[in-house]
Amino acid sequence: MTVSFGDETAAEAAASAVGTLVREGVPAALAAGDASLWGPEAADEAARRLGWLRLPETSRELLPEITRLVERARAEGLDHVVLAGMGGSSLAPEVICDTADAPLTVLDTTDPGQVRRALEDRLDRTIVVVASKSGGTVETDSHRRIYDKAFRDAGIDPAGRIVVVTDPGSPLEAVAREAGYPLVLADPDVGGRYSALSAFGLVPSALAGADVERLLDEAASVRGLLAEGEGNPGLELGAALGAAAAAGRDKLILEDGLSQINGLPDWIEQLVAESTGKSGTGILPVVDADPTGADDEIVASIDGEGAIEVSAPLGAQFLIWEYATAVAGRMLGINPFDQPNVAESKENTAALLAAGVPQEKPVLVDGPVEVYGELAGPAHDLSGVLTGLLKAIPDDGYLAILAFLDRWSAFDVPTPEDAALDELTEAWAAADPATLRPLLAARTDRPVTFGWGPRYLHSTGQFHKGGPQYGVFLQITGAIPDGADIEVPGKPYTLGALQLAQALGDFGALVKRGRPAVRVHLTDRVAGVTHLLAAARQV
Structure with missing residues (x-):
């Protein structure tokens, strides 16, 4: 689990920024969940959004419940897993399942053709995970309504085919309890784009066949480093991103061509863009693009060669990038946990x-x-x-x-x-x-x-x-x-x-x-x- 540099300018800027962050006590404070790190205006929001730091340990409490869901689905021959979710509720499971070669149909669309394609695929063997943190996401609510009706029209009880993942107290929780859908409650102190290791990432991935306990083990292996001033990959990555953006290199070219992890740049894109793109500043991730050599670009590679090189297994990658984004947000002077626009x-x-x-x-x-x-x-x-x-x-x-x-x-x-x-x-x-x-x-x-x-x-x-x-x-x-x-x-x-x-x-x-x-x-x-x-x- 390392962050290394193929660009001398990026390395020097990152080293300088790490020194400043260490002197300010940021690594230990962030690892401990100090909500004051992003200023007084962000403190209330941050205090409700730092649960992702604990997920490598706290999400293990979900494993018995997830195992029961998986065993029931297997026993009933439900091998077509559909995930109805948007943003943080869909991007992480897509990466997890693509990397594990576990088939998962993701519905993060309102296109009728794309939804119809999923509906017409093995409905008799389909189990649907409806995932929404707020419980009011219009796309996800539409998918649930459409699948509920499709199951009923086919003579199938939706209560045996729809699994809900949401925050406690959300409108979707009430819907699930009334309809009798199996319900998994997520940690409310975790924002959507930081939820890869929460119920939102684990439930659909496990149903599709991914080893989610291994994912937590990978994340736990890096968790102890995040309080350190040296050998802390999250700190080094965050310092590099923040320093580059401050120097005008705010276009982040994401590459993963040599990696065994599939599709991680799409998840990073949401995490970094939505966390930093506000108040007229931000870091723009660019996926599936070749570098042009422009002065405002910096290349980050997953297990490959670039100005910034991040090498780690998938579970650790999630935690490293989340930590780094929080650090970069502090350096940019913004709240990395809200989405005001x-x-x-x-x-x-x-x-x-x-x-x-x-x-x-x-x-x-x-x-x-x-x-x-x-x-x-x-x-x-x-x-x-x-x-x-x-x-x-x-x-x-x-x-x-x-x-x-x-x-x-x-x-x-x-x-x-x-x-x-x-x-x-x-x-x-x-x-x-x-x-x-x-x-x-x-x-x-x-x-x-x-x-x-x-x-x-x-x-x-x-x-x-x-x-x-x-x-x-x-x-x-x-x-x-x-x-x-x-x-x-x-x-x-x-x-x-x-x-x-x-x-x-x-x-x-x-x-x-x-x-x-x-x-x-x-x-x-x-x-x-x-x-x-x-x-x-x-x-």
Whole structure:
């Protein structure tokens, strides 16, 4: 469990920052849960959010209960595990299960196609974990309602198929008790993005087949180091991140190509962006991108080579990055435990659902793509729109692509039965909206990020609105094919209506802050993605 440096400047800055932090008594104070470390304004929040430090020990109390859930599921042949959760309730289990090669279907979407794909997959063998810290997450509540009805329609008792993970006293706890769902209560002193080692990370992962006790053992092995001034990987990493950001290297390129851990950068992205992106400052994580050598970049590698190199097993990685983020928050002078700008998009969504989505006229139509918003420059076609967005990125800025679409639709593309793997990969990439990121990244020396909506709203969405004012935004929405939408039982809206309201709600929040933002709407999703990627190649 080490943090090392492949960059002399980063190493020197980190060493200097570690010395200052040690003199201030930060390592021992943080390890002991001192809520005053982030200033008086953050103290009340921090006092309720430091339980993650104890999780390697306290979460062991959950293991007998989790074991009983797993044994019952196995005895009943329930081998399709679906996790309905957003942000911290889904990202950690996804990493845990991908690393353990344990199959888990994650629903962190309101896209009807993606939800329908999960619903139609082995419903008779499905167990659903509904996970929400607040108990009021609209996406998760919708998933629960839809699955409850689907089970009933199939003659299956939902009480035997839906497991709830939530905080004590939440609305979801009351729902679970009334419905008779099995209920696992999480530690209320742990914030969502710090909850990897809590019930939110452990319950779905164990049901999917991951060894969660081993995960806790890995975290416990580093826990004792976190009070030390020397040999403390969390302190060294936090000092490096904070010092780099203070020196203007606030774009954190995350790499894990050589690691046996799968997908950890996606979890780090939420942790760091939502924790630090506020009050006009922050660290922007960039996933799946090659470094450009820009002065404001710093590369962090998981078990590989970079300016910062973090080597540890997964359970320890979780704890090290959480500790480091708390340290970096202190160095940046912000509260790493709140998310002050997240509520605005949620409020906008609720208002749009209540009043109805307004009818807008596109500023430009190019084939199966409509363009909305204020263009960053003159444009006569889609490639001109994309060119304008790239030119609008400030010298210290970035472009964020935000896609409210089906995350897995590319795998539906027809392919020959005897196609080789490289042919399949090429066909999938040609139909994948995420391919837009590398296409546009190749045409600028600024970072380009990609987020699936509404998933990113619980992750980088805080940074977009609360961080430095240097982001440029391209939002992608798509028409729902006839007959493909899904009603949300007990609610006056469909998933498709919710998805569009979420997109427009966040778009409005970005525009209100003066962020350059354009929305492209695919009137035909398949043809629209193809057209969009073709336009990017012409930039």
